[in-house]
Amino acid sequence: MSGKLHIYTTEKLDRAAHLRVLPEQLQGYRSAPNSLVTTVWGHRGLFVSETAPVPLFLSALDASEIFEIAEEIIFLGLKDEQPILGAILPQSESPPPLRKGVFLDIRDHWSFLDPDDAAIMSYARGLAHWHRQHRFCGSCGNPTRSVEAGHVRHCTGESCGRMHFPRTDPAVIMRVTDGDWCLLARNAGWRPGGHSVLAGFLEIGESLEQTVIREVREEVGIHVRNVKYHSSQPWPFPASLMVGFTAEGNRHDPLVLDPKEIESARWFHRDELKASPENDSFNLPRKDSISRVLVEDWLAEK
Ligand SMILES: [Zn+2]
Known part of the structure; x- marks a missing residue:
């Protein structure tokens, strides 16, 4: 293909994997004024409104209500040095009531999105799915917990301790x-x-x-x-x-x-x-x- 990137990929996001093992740094990102947060509920992402399907990336300073209810907060990487976080909300019958935004499927609205945003939102959506599917250890059945900024799940079974990695x-x-x-x-x-x-x-x-x-x-x-x-x-x-x-x-x-x-x-x-x-x-x-x-x-x- 003529040097063009496919939709759902970006070269603008530095995944900065070395930062995933620095919990204090990541804690700092949750309150840093330049951090941006994309929110995932089920397989849907947060947009401004149904009539304006523009993605709603919240400033971390405006995301306290999201952080309070999120079951996972993931570090996705740095875009132009800006930390990008993914907040995964719990599964529920109806969307959680938020002050701003509406949850939509990015696959229905990808054409309205900046390609970098489409890539970041689909990345967050894929990780959210993986977390939901790997709450328990496939080896011993004990619960797992999220570590390394949401990129590994660690089995809590004392004699197991297996690490589970996102799969494709x-x-x-x-x-x-x-x-x-x-x-x-x-x-x-x-x-x-x-x-x-x-x-x-x-x-x-x-x-x-x-x-x-x-x-x-x-x-x-x-x-x-x-x-x-x-x-x-x-x-x-x-x-x-x-x-x-x-x-x-x-x-x-x-x-x-x-x-x-x-x-x-x-x-x-x-x-x-x-x-x-x-x-x-x-x-x-x-x-x-x-x-x-x-x-x-x-x-x-x-
Ligand atoms: Zn296990």
Whole structure:
């Protein structure tokens, strides 16, 4: 891809991991006038209002009501030397009453966001999900507690003490082409008309290239070759990294669809995709996804 970063990534945030082990410094950030706080409730982030879906990063000085109810306060890093904190609120049926702001899903509003804010908010959302899923130790069942500014959970079991680290599940996503033709599929649960390139999760003991070949064979029954890395995109919805590839197939091979995964799939000519109506009859992949970039990069070749 042409040197452009995917949505949900940023180069502006210094994660400053060395600071995570300095509790006094982090305590200081909670009351520092230049600290900013992004707030997560469930999978939603705090925005100014529904009609103005601008993210609401609170100054730490205005965040005392948030800090009081937060179950975790995470140090996310430094942006232009400004400390960025993530406050994770407890799960509840309805959003906690706050003086300011409304909780929205960033995936519905990413296009209104500055790309750096989208990356920081999705990072906080992904960490919030990990904390919720790892309250107990998978080895001994005892409760875990958050340490290292929210980047490690430590098992409280006396004879265990295992450290749990945030995890990311890699998935491959691959553009399969044959000359001027590109294979796209749709899944029954998708928005009307929505089409995408194929994707699937890595299994233990597989290389990424092997996953590409296996997933294409499982989902549409054809063999692909010339598998090449393209780029990757964090996808913390809830916990993936999408690793993008290109591959070549033969459009005359019969497609045998996996009915559990794929509602329909076929080869589309470049001109047909360039003329996509982008409506309920046919949509290219979501604009915030690497899938879209894989298709658009290919369309731009000719
Ligand atoms: Zn344990």
